Amino acid sequence: MVAGSCGALMKAQAAPAPSTPTVLVVGDSLSAEYGLRRGSGWVALLADKALAEKPGFQVVNASISGDTTSGGRARLGALLAQHKPQVVVIELGGNDALRGLPIKMTEDNLTQMVRACQKAGARVLLVGMQVPPNYGATYTEDFSRTFARVAAAEKTALVPFLLKGIADGPDAERLFQADRIHPREEAHPRMLANVWPELRRLLK
Template sequence: MSATLAGAAGLLGAGASFAQAAPQTILIMGDSLSAEYGLKRGEGWVALLQKRLAEQKIDARVVNASISGETTSGGRSRMDALLKLNKPDVMVLELGANDALRGLAIKDSEANLTAMTKAAQAAGAKVLLLGMQVPPNYGMDYLNRFSRMFTGTGSATGAPVVPFFLKGVADAPDPIKMFQADRIHPVAAAHPQMLDNVWPQLRKLLK
């Protein structure tokens, strides 16, 4: 091999190594549960995720695009711009709870979740869906259909699903202690459990 070709090969090899070393991007699309509502900065599960990635020496950056009060339709309207801007390798989709609070049609919410998931996948991202549950006072029929909304989206798109994002929090022995005064938003002490609920599935999607 000539010196010129050897030099070129060396540059190509360096470029390939650089590309492999680029950090992965994890985009979080959520509502107040992911936007640290009522918490000090750094106490929410998304901030704790960034710390865990560093502790486990996983080269990834977390982009938190969550907005308090966000619905699936609001997330869908922002999706394309966020995908183009951040080019995520993984997207965590945590939306749907506010749809239930506003009494929006489940079929429309599921259509939005499915559209967002497919858009992210088409852009090259792996998607993780975080499922939620509504209280029994919504009625068992609505409760079951709402829960199936997430598994239905997962089945339609092949995306993995965390069945209940607030497992161990909303169904804790004394759940009142796990929530702020509004009884909707978890306190800081609950967020490590929320991260633990997400982590096993999320870890599988990371390089």
């Protein structure tokens, strides 16, 4: 769990006041500041952005490094009950692919998470991920389409690829940490730029 430099970003265990509009981010290491200086990840930057452009909203980062869609689905109910968010950002699925888990299972987990959020009265932004081509063309393409299928079926907002302009850009190698999985600090403003246009529409 990550607490940012701005007071608008709250730890997941510290529930905000019920009257405070909340954005809940449920993600994995890409959102949990893995290998980064605290407060420099895209969720912390989001808290600052929301404070500046949408005063009154606060951001709760409930992301956990290594989490899968199964893990997110298992803990989502408690997070919804605790934080009563107006908007939920779901950034999960990358670790499913890294572990070679069945795409159908990932899709079902994402679908059930979206439905649980909507049932709780929250608007949802689904954040998509892509995997390298070495996973095979069929798996790579089907995995990428999973997020769009869920978003279309459940009528929810979508960011097709969190790492657009980073993983597929000309300076991709420079923008990643040594593990070639996690973006460096300087890439996180780009990640926020990918998310913010869609998220902004949900902050009413």
